[in-house]
Amino acid sequence: MAIDRKPDHDDLIHIPPEMAVAEADVRPEEAGEFVRGTSLWRDAWRRLLKNKLAVFGLVVVIIITLASLLGPTLIKRTSGITPDYIPTNDIRLTQSFPPFTGPDGEFSWLHPMGTDNAGRDQLARILQGGQISLFVAVIATLVSLLIGVTYGAIAGYFGGRIDNVMMRFVDVLYSLPYVILVIVLLSMFRSQTPRGQLILLFVAIGSVSWLTMARIVRGQILSLKNQEFVLAARATGVSTSRIIFRHLIPNTLGPVIVYATLSIPQIMLTEAFLSFLGFGVQAPLSSWGSLAAEGIQNIGVFPWQLIFPGVTMALTLFSLNFLGDGLRDALDPQMRTV
């Protein structure tokens, strides 16, 4: 085959040198010298690092995540206290102490955030609660990514009647007041074990969290599918599923990542709200919502029971929102309000 021939540009294309220069000049912004181009992701990362609030958010989120994941184990190693440890052998210890205070009112490192009514260590419980809060949020977000992105992409790509049916179904689910829906789900299938309750919570939150994602992705795909590169891909024989999953969905990643990041605090808040109402996580497991619910009953006497979980949660939510906003600015510079 002639095409296998070692290419020889001068022979292949008969262009005088001055034309070749014109070609090089067209290369954007880097006329003259060759500069290693940057990918969209590297660009976005650079822009993100320039945003101080977003970096602050990122750091706090990383710290809180690491603390939640490793904290309970570390505390157990150092002081032997587990989040659900109730000192039943000593009646004096099964009550709420203020931060840094021992049983006799003396200064102590044992409970830096005090204890709850049953004498359980607050710090350990908050960290363990963080595990559950983050876990619920991450799982629900993954569900919304998996279902929402696929669903929205299929509806958007095929369009027409399929799109109509699929999106009307989403509209119907949307129009149901979803907190009430979740409460109904949770109270209908009330589980006897805390773990079973936790799984129910996942299912309930996950089943409604994908709706917005589906809409966002559908909108993106609708505008993308008429672009020429999709036609070009079809003209090269690429299959429909490959076009959707390899060509189109990666192009929606910017908005998807932004929405996913912003939906994590939303879901955490929902979880906290449900736990606060008593539908979510059950003791001895804890989440920030259930801790706050316990704390609010004693707000006049033992304020630290509310303050610590409340502040932790608020800090996390702030940070995630800052991070989400930062990501939106970084990934979609055109959308940024000037």
Place this chain on the structure above:
Amino acid sequence: MTISNGNLLEVKNLRTYFDTDDGMVKAVDGISFQLKRGETLGIVGESGSGKSVANLSIIRLIPEPGKIVSGEVLFHDSDLLLLPNEAVRKIRGRRIAMIFQDPMTSLNPFMKISRQLMEMTELHLGHSKAQAFEHAVKMLETVGIPDARSRANDYPHEFSGGMRQRVMIAMALSCEPELLIADEPTTALDVTIQAQILELIKTLKRETGTSVILITHDLGVVAGMTDHVIVMYAGKIFEQGKTTELFSLPGNPYTKGLLRSVPDPTAEQGKLYQIPGLPPDVAHLKPGCPFAPRCDRVEEICHKEFPPFVQLNADHHSLCHFAREVYADSGGVILAADERK
């Protein structure tokens, strides 16, 4: 239903209609042509004349609400319009490849150049990742991308327009297709780059023996690149013939108008010629000749009767009531019926 006499592609009486709210738009209305192996066919016409739709119909990529109403597209021994979707998908890219008008939007902005090129050969030739990458680099070198190996891992936005069109050509040719459909491959590029790209297509065509259908509205490109030419207007073929003959001896007032519309850089400055009026709304065509309202040779019959497709020469046809007269005006000698074959 087999193709004889060395034709690679035979389109017969192809009709593609779009059922819109505004009525049935007859974007392509009964066109027929043949393409021999190794030949280049030019399709010219104004915007909306149906030249792109005709070619999208060949590989069955008509967008909604378009429908191929009738016709045959014989490629080798099979009618592409009757094949199952899966079979057509295997032909696309592998045996019939396409290059599109706008290189800026024809590449996926989120995929590396190499990835997009590799997809072709992985899909059609069953290459492994490593093989496909080597092939991609080789193709990039073939189309004249300097430093191809490292440029392969760039994203499309790091390439200039001309370079992107080269990438598109590399992609289209990477499975060595038998037919390359180039839909206005140079319209979005500036003149110097245009020349390079056309030269590239020409060279590669010569080396690989690929047949080419070149869709364009640039008559200069057609003159320099093609063996045969089809002039389309309002979804119909108005004139077809050998490029050299059609350019020197046009047999249709529309073709004449198109040729006169080409600006002549050597002429003294003056008014540019333009065909008066606008292309017709193909959803609401009147019974007569669709070009009649704009034609400078129009007579009463043109508004009433659809013109015949007149044979002027062995290989030269024109859709006009006065085709013979126009042809004679241009200096053509109409052969007697028995001499035409």
